[in-house]
Amino acid sequence: MKLISGSAHVAGVIGWPVAHSRSPRIHGTWLERHGVDGAYVPLAIQPQDFIPAVQGLAKAGFRGVNVTIPHKEAAFALCDEVEAFARRVGAVNMLTFENGRIIGRNYDGYGYIANLRAHGVRPGAGAALILGAGGAARAIAAALQDEGAEVTLTNRTRERAEELARLVPGARVLDWEHRAEALGDYALLVNTTALGMTGEGPLEMDLDGAAPGLAVSDIVYAPLETALLADARARGLKPVEGLGMLLHQAVPAFERWFGVRPAVDDELYRIVAA
Template sequence: MACDRENGPKAFVTGYPIKHSRSPLIHGFWLKELGLAGDYHAIEVKPEDFKDFVSTLAENGLAGGNVTIPHKEAAYAASERLDEAAKAIGAVNTLWLENGKLCGGNTDAYGFAANLDSGAPGWDKADVALVLGAGGASRAIVHALLSRGFSRIAVVNRTLSRAEELSAHFGAKVSAHGWDKAEDLLAGAGLIVNTTSLGMSGHGTVEDFPLDFSKADRNTVATDIVYVPLRTPFLAKAEAAGLKTVDGLGMLLHQAVPGFERWFGVRPSVTEALRSHILEDMAKAGAL
């Protein structure tokens, strides 16, 4: 069945800037694969215009959409109803309308966990996790880890006060440390998560990543939430030390699933075909 773009639900991804988002590729792939009517496209919205934009979704014929930087906190504030993940994380990345009300959710924690379920089954049997970085993305990661039963989560950050904010927000299971403690904490961690910009394209090489994995247990899983490049210096260094690694692309793909289901009424699957579709686009853009 051909996809009827005109008569089905219309959804979006918004941010500022937004032109490099791969969300339209993901949702467009599913619409075509499932033969569903609908449309998903990118809409660039300036921060000062965001409140007006989300208040007029219904009159503009939009069923909802994804929200990315810098609008996640503004989407949280604008939502009339929040899901539990959004409440815990303090940010919204998915919007939908329900009985005329603007609802906000956060699927980043779900996407993170689902990616590890796929790439490293049993990862959540570990008891202790080490999270590198205490930026906005770290809240979703810590929420996911607590939800999966981790009893101790060490957050390491160059600015200790940022890590202390996370610890205060989530409670006693989360401890805050300066970067100088990172290597000492490696030994007891069953999972290591990089949420920092270290290792992103233009942010250094394998040799530059400031962590020696020799103290880590060889059964430890290492994952990066960055997916450009796909094999970050963090992952390359962990892999060279014999650790199991999971790249960040799957988090992007899996976090898109719940929103698609809300707007278009069918729950899609993250498949190798979808991953290949996005990798092909990344290769064309020189992002691998």
């Protein structure tokens, strides 16, 4: 059994509900692997209690917390300082408590790009078509632009894609019904919608027109291989699963809280996917 001392570093994840989060398993694996004197705990906090809870955690000596649904907007507003990328994408998913201040960061873009590279995909090698227009789409679009990729957004409701394009200068908008016929123009396809996730409806995406070598990325990780990724694999395209994004975005957070740069490897995949 892993023991901690009275000077242990403590962090966690706040959500409502939070039982579904895989973050405790990720950080717990690294804490044990590196023998860190620390703990990472799930914190089920109702929306009306979020602000006093975070302020209490900071005063109690927590190093910081990850933030998940439904607290991300409240977390952004609570910060004393928001780092540049998080401010650019309008969302924070990590808070650190430093010298009495609450600092907001967003590592979704970092995690997405790191996961692409781990699968042998060069993020700026060609144009990217992003399905969806939510917060994840905004972070991924901005991160891909930083890598030099031209980004096109498409969403079932075009107005939402146009709204997102205004927040991601330089991004183009494509009508949802034209997504399949335009696929040959892209080197990367990204699904940021919930379609294809366990309990959600299917994602209808015809890959017949895909260019050879198209990388097909899905940020859904339940199931680990979605129907979209299975279809890409069957066609000889390059599938990129979504669990890796979750794992890689945890790396800089763990390093900041616990002082060790951890590795994303096959063992971690097996533990978190179980």
